[in-house]
Amino acid sequence: MSSLNRLLYFNCVVETGSISEASRIFDVQPSSISRQLAVLEQELGVRLLNKTTRNTGLTEAGQKYYEYSQRIVSEFDEAKKAVNDLHEKPKGKLKISMTVGFGESIVLPLMPKFMLLYPDIDIKLELTERVVDLVEENIDVAIRSGRLVDSTMIAKHLSLNNFFLCASPQYLANKGTPQSPEELIDHQCIRYSYSRWQDWYLMAKQRTKLAIKNTISVNSVNGQKQLVLNGGGLTLMPLWAVRKELKDGSLVHVMPKYTFSPYEELSSTYAIYLKREMVSVKTRVFLDFLLENIVETELKQS
CATH class of the missing domain: 3.40.190.290 (D-Maltodextrin-Binding Protein; domain 2)
Known part of the structure; x- marks a missing residue:
């Protein structure tokens, strides 16, 4: 029995509060789950669970271990999805907001090439100087100049504003x-x-x-x-x-x-997107394409 399966069993017991419910979800005998939980506690040298006839609760050590266990399982799921995404064809609607100048000068000339590479992505472009709300307006990527203020966003550097x-x-x-x-x-x-x-x-x-x-x-x-x-x-x-x-x-x-x-400081242009556990395939391929082709264009023109 792998260590990962023990974590899966442990998390499920914590979340359902019941070994019997976890055994139903995983379709194994309750005794099998109990055995693996005992092995986990033995490996760690601490008790993780307080079991009674009515429910199962966490010890202080169990609570701390559960916080890490959740993250480990989440990272594992994310890794699986990332690998699977390599074989998934990028598709769906991709909404991009960008400043007018950078959009017209840099991004729009690149879009026909992107469309040839990814014909199943339905692209909607908005050129505006308005600062958009990515969540409220369902924007996948915003291209903006200046500093990243909102910590819920991730920014990829595209170009210096020299x-x-x-x-x-x-x-x-x-x-x-x-x-x-x-x-x-x-x-x-x-x-x-x-x-x-x-x-x-x-x-x-x-x-x-x-x-x-x-x-x-x-x-x-x-x-x-x-x-x-x-x-x-x-x-x-x-x-x-x-x-x-x-x-x-x-x-x-x-x-x-x-x-x-025109600023009191030197600035750059960034592609900004929401900080999520998993970035969609369509967003990731667009970001990768943008970074690769902007650098390539600048090298050709320098």
């Missing part, structure tokens, strides 16, 4: 190229109007909020990109949004020796 100050060659030819952060006050600056991205900071030993006077404000990352590409001014954009344009020369990295950010 913000670059950039402008078009046309704008710089007309207005000149600023050489220091203080000169930005004399330039047209394009801000992203999301509340956390409105201010610009110089990220040095002491973070400095920059004075910016002449501004245009727009509520989408792609709107920012169109404005800056067409000579609308200087803007702060994450590298993942402008990597191609910087590489082909349609945008110029301005003051590359300085580090800028």
